[in-house]
Amino acid sequence: MTEPRQPEDTQKGISRRNFMKNTGLLAGGLVGGSLFGGLLTNQLQKPSAPADMGKEDTHLLEARTFFSNAEDFLILSAATERLFPKDDLGPGAIELGVPYFIDRQLAGEWGMNGKEYMKGPFLQTGAVDPYESQADTTQDQGPNAETQVPTPAFRYQTPMTRGDIFMEGVHALEQTAQEKFEMNFRKLEPEQQDEILQMFDSGKAKMNGVASTTFFNLLLQTTIEGAYADPVYGGNRNMEGWRMKEFPGPRMSYTADIEKEDFIVMKPESLRNYQGH
Amino acid sequence: MAKKLKKVDVVVVGSGWAGGVVSAELAKAGYQVVTLERGKKQERQDYIGVKDELRYTDRYEMMQNLSPETITSRVKIEDTALPVRTRAEMMAGTDLGGGSVHWAGATYRWRAIDFELRSKTIERYGKEKIPEGMTIQDWGITYDEMEPYYDKWEKTAGISGEPDPLGDKRSNDYPNPPMLASPAVKLFKETTKRMGYHPFQVASGNLSQAYTNPDGEKLNACMFCSYCTMYGCDFTAKSDPLATVIPTARKTGNCEIRTNSLVRRVLHKDGKATGVMFTDTRTGIEYEQPADVVVLGAFSFTNNRLLMLSDIGTQYDPTTRKGTIGRNFNGQFNITFLGARGYFEKKKFNLYMGAGALGGTMSDFAGDNFDHSDVDFINGGGIEMRQYGDGAISTNHVPKGTPKWGPEFKKNSIHYANRSLVAWYTPAVMSWWHNYLDLDPTYKDEYGDPLLRVTNRYTDHDRNMAKFGIEKCSEIMKEMGADIIDEDEVPEEFDHIYSGGHYAGGIIMGADPETSAVNNYLQMWEMDNLFVVGGSAFPQFGGHHPTSTIGALAYRAAEGVEKYLKEGGQLAEAKQATLNA
Ligand SMILES: Cc1cc2nc3c(=O)[nH]c(=O)nc-3n(C[C@H](O)[C@H](O)[C@H](O)COP(=O)(O)OP(=O)(O)OC[C@H]3O[C@@H](n4cnc5c(N)ncnc54)[C@H](O)[C@@H]3O)c2cc1C
Ligand code: SF4
Numbered sequence: 001m002t003e004p005r006q007p008e009d010t011q012k013g014i015s016r017r018n019f020m021k022n023t024g025l026l027a028g029g030l031v032g033g034s035l036f037g038g039l040l041t042n043q044l045q046k047p048s049a050p051a052d053m054g055k056e057d058t059h060l061l062e063a064r065t066f067f068s069n070a071e072d073f074l075i076l077s078a079a080t081e082r083l084f085p086k087d088d089l090g091p092g093a094i095e096l097g098v099p100y101f102i103d104r105q106l107a108g109e110w111g112m113n114g115k116e117y118m119k120g121p122f123l124q125t126g127a128v129d130p131y132e133s134q135a136d137t138t139q140d141q142g143p144n145a146e147t148q149v150p151t152p153a154f155r156y157q158t159p160m161t162r163g164d165i166f167m168e169g170v171h172a173l174e175q176t177a178q179e180k181f182e183m184n185f186r187k188l189e190p191e192q193q194d195e196i197l198q199m200f201d202s203g204k205a206k207m208n209g210v211a212s213t214t215f216f217n218l219l220l221q222t223t224i225e226g227a228y229a230d231p232v233y234g235g236n237r238n239m240e241g242w243r244m245k246e247f248p249g250p251r252m253s254y255t256a257d258i259e260k261e262d263f264i265v266m267k268p269e270s271l272r273n274y275q276g277h
Numbered sequence: 278m279a280k281k282l283k284k285v286d287v288v289v290v291g292s293g294w295a296g297g298v299v300s301a302e303l304a305k306a307g308y309q310v311v312t313l314e315r316g317k318k319q320e321r322q323d324y325i326g327v328k329d330e331l332r333y334t335d336r337y338e339m340m341q342n343l344s345p346e347t348i349t350s351r352v353k354i355e356d357t358a359l360p361v362r363t364r365a366e367m368m369a370g371t372d373l374g375g376g377s378v379h380w381a382g383a384t385y386r387w388r389a390i391d392f393e394l395r396s397k398t399i400e401r402y403g404k405e406k407i408p409e410g411m412t413i414q415d416w417g418i419t420y421d422e423m424e425p426y427y428d429k430w431e432k433t434a435g436i437s438g439e440p441d442p443l444g445d446k447r448s449n450d451y452p453n454p455p456m457l458a459s460p461a462v463k464l465f466k467e468t469t470k471r472m473g474y475h476p477f478q479v480a481s482g483n484l485s486q487a488y489t490n491p492d493g494e495k496l497n498a499c500m501f502c503s504y505c506t507m508y509g510c511d512f513t514a515k516s517d518p519l520a521t522v523i524p525t526a527r528k529t530g531n532c533e534i535r536t537n538s539l540v541r542r543v544l545h546k547d548g549k550a551t552g553v554m555f556t557d558t559r560t561g562i563e564y565e566q567p568a569d570v571v572v573l574g575a576f577s578f579t580n581n582r583l584l585m586l587s588d589i590g591t592q593y594d595p596t597t598r599k600g601t602i603g604r605n606f607n608g609q610f611n612i613t614f615l616g617a618r619g620y621f622e623k624k625k626f627n628l629y630m631g632a633g634a635l636g637g638t639m640s641d642f643a644g645d646n647f648d649h650s651d652v653d654f655i656n657g658g659g660i661e662m663r664q665y666g667d668g669a670i671s672t673n674h675v676p677k678g679t680p681k682w683g684p685e686f687k688k689n690s691i692h693y694a695n696r697s698l699v700a701w702y703t704p705a706v707m708s709w710w711h712n713y714l715d716l717d718p719t720y721k722d723e724y725g726d727p728l729l730r731v732t733n734r735y736t737d738h739d740r741n742m743a744k745f746g747i748e749k750c751s752e753i754m755k756e757m758g759a760d761i762i763d764e765d766e767v768p769e770e771f772d773h774i775y776s777g778g779h780y781a782g783g784i785i786m787g788a789d790p791e792t793s794a795v796n797n798y799l800q801m802w803e804m805d806n807l808f809v810v811g812g813s814a815f816p817q818f819g820g821h822h823p824t825s826t827i828g829a830l831a832y833r834a835a836e837g838v839e840k841y842l843k844e845g846g847q848l849a850e851a852k853q854a855t856l857n858a
Contacts, residue, residue: 082682082683083682083683084682084687085683085684085687087684087687087688089687089688089691110336113344113363114344115337115342115343115344115364116343116344116362116363116364117343117344117346117347117360117361117362117363118344118362119360119720119721121719123357123359155362155363155365155366155773155774156362156363156366157359157360157362194683197682201681201682220681220682223682224670224673225331225335225670228330228668228669228670229330229331229335229669229670230329230330230331232329233331236669241669242669244691245669245672245691245694246629246694246695247629247669247694248629250328250329250502250504251328251502252500252502253500253501253502254500254501254502254503254627254630254631254666255457255498255499255500255501257627257630258457258459258501258627258630258631258635259457259458259459259460260460260627261460263625263626263627263695264627271326271327271328271329274326274328275326
């Protein structure tokens with residue numbers, strides 16, 4: 001971008017018109033065929049991207065802070081949607097804002113492994129291959145399954161941060177799609193995407209630096225987190241994740257209800273409500 | 278050169294229950310105490326309004342920062358140990374109050390037999406019952422001797438509970454009645470009762486009513502808010518050091534608590550501890566804190582590592598099976614807490630409500646409450662069903678066979694979100710010659726000091742016990758009316774995941790200096806003015822949660838320190854463990 005963004009753009013997200021006005025693309029006639037053209041098309045093509053959701057306040061949270069390349073972000077988004085798809089129970093990962101949740105997590109302390117022991121030597125390079133052939137016997141799933149490799153192997157033995165692993169992983173998803181179907185990951189049929197994700201889950205996909213299972217488990221963990229964490233982190237948009245699960249969010253007290261036999265459905269409240277008490 | 282500070286009577290390392298109780302007791306007795314804590318200052322007010330599952334449960338907000346220091350882990354002595362790098366794999370407490378602040382609050386006394394496990398096992402079943410290589414020991418103290426300390430700690434903590442019908446003699450009831458029971462807990466208690474067992478409600482550090490403890494500290498009644506385990510309580514309704522012993526110590530005016538103070542060495546000269554060396558983690562400045570008595574209450578890992586780094590005592594050597602420091606590493610994780618999960622089609626429970634220690638339990642398969650003639654293991658454990666209050670992120674239980682992601686996963690995880698209950702066995706973990714602690718030859722902390730290395734391997738004994746427990750839990754789930762029951766699998770081998778904070782051993786208690794590092798006052802045999810307090814003293818694990826035993830031992834140690842300050846010398850007589858022969 002050649003010009004600084006206007007303040008209203010950061011507020012509302014970049015509309016096509018503002019984007020072009022600000023970058024002078026229209027005037028210069030550069031749209032299409034250029035680097036920016038690709039970016040523009042992506043911006044507009046987001047299938048059921050959160051940007052289409054219409055609610056003005058949710059837009060405030062939407063901007064990539066980790067993924068610099070929009071295409072990478074869209075691949076990530078498509079993958080999360082397969083892990084947690086939209087159905088008649090309610091929204092899927094994209095509508096819940098999961099990709100933005102992941103993006104922000106990766107940009108922060110967790111994505112940079114700020115509180116993990118990251119000193120060498122690392123066993124990783126030697127360890128990746130053998131793990132691929134082993135069955136995944138670790139029974140846990142979803143959250144806290146991060147970088148799980150089959151027991152009794154060690155889990156996290158790599159100098160790569162979680163951010164690095166995600167970058168590699170997203171590129172490997174695309175690479176695998178190209179090799180297997182000669183197509184963009186995003187453009188594949190859902191079943192084909194599942195097939196690729198399955199390869200990653202079982203450690204059969206090729207990845208640099210870590211086993212594909214490592215990336216897959218991180219992806220799965222963060223997808224679930226993004227669906228159900230407090231909306232303050234950018235996922236679980238409008239508390240729709242909680243609503244599906246009939247989870248009420250943080251509450252002061254259940255003393256009056258703890259002995260009750262009937263199931264009680266409450267309208268969810270978030271930290272925003274709770275801290276306002 | 279380290280800056281030398283003014284000498285005090287006692288320096289205590291760590292501010293959890295272990296360090297906190299000792300600090301409070303000695304400060305109350307009028308001694309000058311300095312308590313050093315590596316983590317930051319933390320007040321109860323810090324938890325008000327922070328019910329955030331991602332931050333606390335998934336990102337381990339209250340756990341040790343591993344970037345400067347962790348442990349390394351391996352299964353066999355000939356393996357190369359690797360660092361346990363992430364907080365999902367390694368949970369240890371830090372900050373003022375330590376792991377004793379984010380504990381759940383489930384409170385159990387250990388059984389009489391736990392303290393004399395070796396001799397009682399031999400007495401009842403003969404020596405052959407103890408497999409070759411199992412290094413279980415008597416503690417050098419009996420339950421009857423421990424009882425007053427348990428009682429004292431329970432009163433300080435305001436434990437809420439009802440007596441275990443199969444429990445050992447108590448001098449007093451719990452200071453508070455049990456918590457309210459949820460329908461799920463009632464179902465567990467009624468079902469197991471019908472099955473002929475002796476259920477009771479888990480005694481809890483979550484208080485059932487407002488309470489003022491003997492030191493004058495006030496606690497509130499639990500609200501079942503469910504943000505409890507791995508969180509600090511924002512209502513002062515969970516008993517922890519921040520609500521009890523730390524303010525008690527402070528009030529005396531005799532105890533200075535210094536946070537951001539990482540202790541790196543115990544200093545000693547001519548067989549006596551002279552103080553400790555610590556680094557202020559904010560400035561990097563090194564200090565020397567001289568003291569007449571040094572107390573380590575810095576949790577099992579640090580207690581062990583500090584002795585090793587300071588070259589105190591004799592390091593255990595698995596090839597000769599001699600030496601005491603690092604011996605008998607034990608604890609509950611991975612292969613323990615296995616059981617069965619039941620899925621209920623017709624019932625829905627309010628599982629988002631709960632409290633850390635809300636639950637039902639029974640001791641019918643604990644300790645020596647059942648006959649072991651036909652089972653191929655020693656000791657046993659409680660069977661528990663808890664209602665912690667499920668978080669939305671961490672509760673995605675689906676019946677086996679459900680894919681772990683995709684449409685079916687989503688459907689089932691949502692359907693069963695409030696329909697699944699789990700019962701587990703909390704077995705005692707025995708000690709073995711091949712499970713021990715020493716310093717890692719390769720990996721270092723930020724100061725260049727070697728990390729602690731854990732060597733831990735499973736035996737058939739462990740697997741047999743786990744299997745036994747899983748079967749019992751499965752039967753209970755069936756009786757409770759579950760439509761689908763998923764049994765946990767017994768892991769083949771240790772997975773290097775240190776979750777839950779129940780790790781122990783390494784500086785174990787006993788009557789014989791050949792096989793124990795501390796006497797029954799937690800005083801080191803080899804250094805009279807050094808006391809090592811905490812789970813590090815367990816020769817083997819009991820079949821329940823450890824913290825009340827740690828609290829009781831801390832009162833015992835405090836008494837010992839006071840005795841030592843008055844009289845000096847060894848407080849216990851060394852005995853050759855005749856049964857070892
Ligand atoms: C999630 C979780 C749930 C638990 N729930 C239960 C339960 O329900 N029931 C139960 O009985 N037990 C439970 N436990 C275990 C319980 O937390 C411990 O048994 C107990 O806290 C141990 O007390 P402690 O004083 O020995 O150690 P801690 O409370 O951990 O205190 C040790 C202190 O020493 C400090 N320290 C360490 N190294 C240094 C150093 N080098 N210099 C200075 N300070 C240092 C630490 O920062 C820490 O503050 C749970 C543990 C976890 C992790
Ligand atoms: S469940 Fe009870 S003890 Fe636990 S945090 Fe909530 S109020 Fe405190």
